[in-house]
Amino acid sequence: MNAHIGQFRLFLYMAGTATACTAAVLFLCGKLLQPGLELYVPQAAGFLLGGIYSFMAILIVLYVLLWFCTYADTFKGRRFQFVLRAYLRALFPVVKLQGQMLGKREALCQAYIQFLNHLFLRRHLRYPPERILLLAPHCLQWDQCPHKITRNIANCHQCGHCPIGAIVDMTRQLGMPFAVATGGTLARQIVKDIRPKAVVAIACERDLVSGMQDIAPMPVLGLLNERPNGPCFNTSVDLTALQKVLQLIIGD
Numbered sequence: 001m002n003a004h005i006g007q008f009r010l011f012l013y014m015a016g017t018a019t020a021c022t023a024a025v026l027f028l029c030g031k032l033l034q035p036g037l038e039l040y041v042p043q044a045a046g047f048l049l050g051g052i053y054s055f056m057a058i059l060i061v062l063y064v065l066l067w068f069c070t071y072a073d074t075f076k077g078r079r080f081q082f083v084l085r086a087y088l089r090a091l092f093p094v095v096k097l098q099g100q101m102l103g104k105r106e107a108l109c110q111a112y113i114q115f116l117n118h119l120f121l122r123r124h125l126r127y128p129p130e131r132i133l134l135l136a137p138h139c140l141q142w143d144q145c146p147h148k149i150t151r152n153i154a155n156c157h158q159c160g161h162c163p164i165g166a167i168v169d170m171t172r173q174l175g176m177p178f179a180v181a182t183g184g185t186l187a188r189q190i191v192k193d194i195r196p197k198a199v200v201a202i203a204c205e206r207d208l209v210s211g212m213q214d215i216a217p218m219p220v221l222g223l224l225n226e227r228p229n230g231p232c233f234n235t236s237v238d239l240t241a242l243q244k245v246l247q248l249i250i251g252d
Ligand code: SF4
Pocket: 141, 142, 145, 146, 147, 149, 155, 156, 157, 158, 159, 160, 161, 162, 163, 164, 165, 166
């Protein structure tokens, strides 16, 4: 996890570029629309232009606040975090588009996940293990395993063929809930049923980005899976990194 911490700065810089580009487009739109609005709807022109420029100013202010949240122990309130997450969620497609243009889409997704992790860790939140849900993807399970673990994780016989057995052991020792989901819909349903205070999620870049955004403002820490056999097939996870992440959030 620590190896990735520095990556979040990449997201911060790209978010700055995305904010600047969006603000510039809004400014240009305002300037282009101004003559027409003043000619055809003079009564509403001031209001409409004010709206465009205010939105532009709000984007810039939110980006400045993002820097404060990144480096200072301020603005930890739940409502502010909600606004911040909404801003990040709206901004991320623009950041991702930049990543695609630069051929760094995956690196940017990783940087975004690390950035969200960083925002979480800055808040120094700690929870009892029984209120933290560990969610893992189905592809961590050995593809030849005959046991159905998505309905009940206790069906795992801990045979050692895949990391699920070790994770079952780890979570049992800590006394925390652990579930395996086949997709985003089931993952959301599990979160709804268990109602944890925080979630630690293991997944690939795409699923983590959408999952972390969906669950917000609930605190989520994301851990990328390893894919030595290609995507979605007999994947793995760094168990030492997982242990560290759990220790960080339990605070023991
Ligand atoms: S560790 Fe559990 S889930 Fe993995 S192959 Fe063995 S029984 Fe199946």
